[in-house]
Amino acid sequence: MKQSGTGLAIETSGLVKVFGETRAVDGVDLAVPAGTVYGVLGPNGAGKTTTVRMLATLLRPDGGEARVFGHDVLREADTVRGRVSLTGQYASVDEDLTGLENLLLLGRLLGHGKRAARERAGELLEAFGLTAAATRQVKNYSGGMRRRLDIAASILNTPDLLFLDEPTTGLDPRSRNQVWDIVRAVVAQGTTVLLTTQYLDEADQLAARIAVIDHGKVIAEGTKGELKASVGAGAVHLRLRDAAQRPAAEKVLTRAMNARIQPDHDPLALTARVDATDGNGHSAAEQAARALAELARSGVVVDTFSLGQPSLDEVFLALTDRTADGAGPATATPGPAATPAIPGGDAPDGQDGTDVQEGKDGQDGQDHTKEGIPA
Template structure:
């Protein structure tokens, strides 16, 4: 891995409209080479569109971006020879077998037939897919699909690997496997830019995180820096009776001295707190006031809480991801 430029990806003021929607509304990114960079945001925040622009699949309406010093608009072909993309949806041919997919890509990237075949076999073995090599990808499980997707992205080891929501919809075991693969890739010198909806995932993998909302970067830093801005932890409370939630909200706000977030679940509330003693007293207070608590926990802040801290409102549930998906279809 060459280490000439310090930044693997640099974007300044990227803009992309779809009709009247500003899917990407002035995004700045600076991704240091050789690191994992997390782009965190809810559905529809513009993550996918940003990744599509950076991998030359879409033209920005404004702003500039470079990959390892090469401009994505002036030198798209050079950029394509440096990056590799694993899209949010299956980015291999589902009708073909695992081997056929990897041989296809190997041939397209310039390997001879036998080199491509060898590379495919090596990758399938390394990703634990040797047994499924001759099965059509449409018969793979979700976790296997994700692994073949990623394998397809490193037939030639890219300088920068873009992973668009690599673990969305995966069970915890498959998710851990994908995480392990990403860690190994980075230890081999590849820069990884991944998008995710899960703070947990960004926290586990990313050296730096950009939080995106409505097409803008609303916070950027290491996960430690972001958490410091959000509060050390969060208390989650579930009540027995949803009718009591307004009472509980009033009590908790008073006892904890911070804003209380009403979750989508009609019996759930949460708040960011520093002090666990305070939480213990607040829960006792609820019980004393006759509000029955089904369960409570003290844990890491959720994405909702990060958003509440950064924007003063919960992360919105958009019905679809970036409209780019729609126009690309």
């Protein structure tokens, strides 16, 4: 599989997309290494789908540059389309056809002969655990089965780059795990995957590097470890024996570690973020040990205690809160593709630009994708 000379599957610089007065994508810089899963994380309306559609040549950028394996998405759009495939947020398979018929139809459209299309369809149905349902109409499939069939359709011809736009939205935990296994298998074959998601655990499980996007801008980028370290050296998790002692425990943690207490719905649980060192040079572990001793002296009984890195959920909340409260985009931990803050306008809540355009023509962005982009 031929990759770009830089070893990057995707390179963007100052990528912009505007819908009316809305800057859906506002100066996005990305550098996606080939042969990996790259996560793009953000809330609804952050600009994730719009960015993907520009990279897949389905939307024309209004500013900046974007290259896929060294090919410009505007000047070399046909070449880019020949190397990518896109699975959008909604399954694009025909519900009145069977799973096998869907794959046979798409295989023939992609240039496979009858025998080759049937062989490839059989391989994918078996690999995705759909052989027993191959002759059933897709309208009788579960949500997880439809998603697996949709991804199978995207890799009838193995793409160099696969865009997965929120592939597990609405799926139950078992189906999500099945989709994750499929993603890992695709990458093991040499395909690069750009994964957009709102699920923090999904990015944590799959992505080698993650870009956090909010209001059309990259507010942080790096490995999971770098992003977690950017909001604090660790997270202290406590479980108390008596919920009535929680206020006292919060005071002790704040005093002993200068910790930032995070709310928890469980009245027995406490989580606090702690810095790498305090003003006296004490490490996070030393601060936690001192806090435990203070809790014991105060009569607060702790049943369980742990010190670890913040979760991606905590990272995401910290980063997006910093942007929302006017403090400006968070600074990412330095890395090969770390992105500085980029000024610009905000997208309205619930819209990422793609929704604005698609609401006009009644399309969901996926129905025409298989036609426009060969796998």
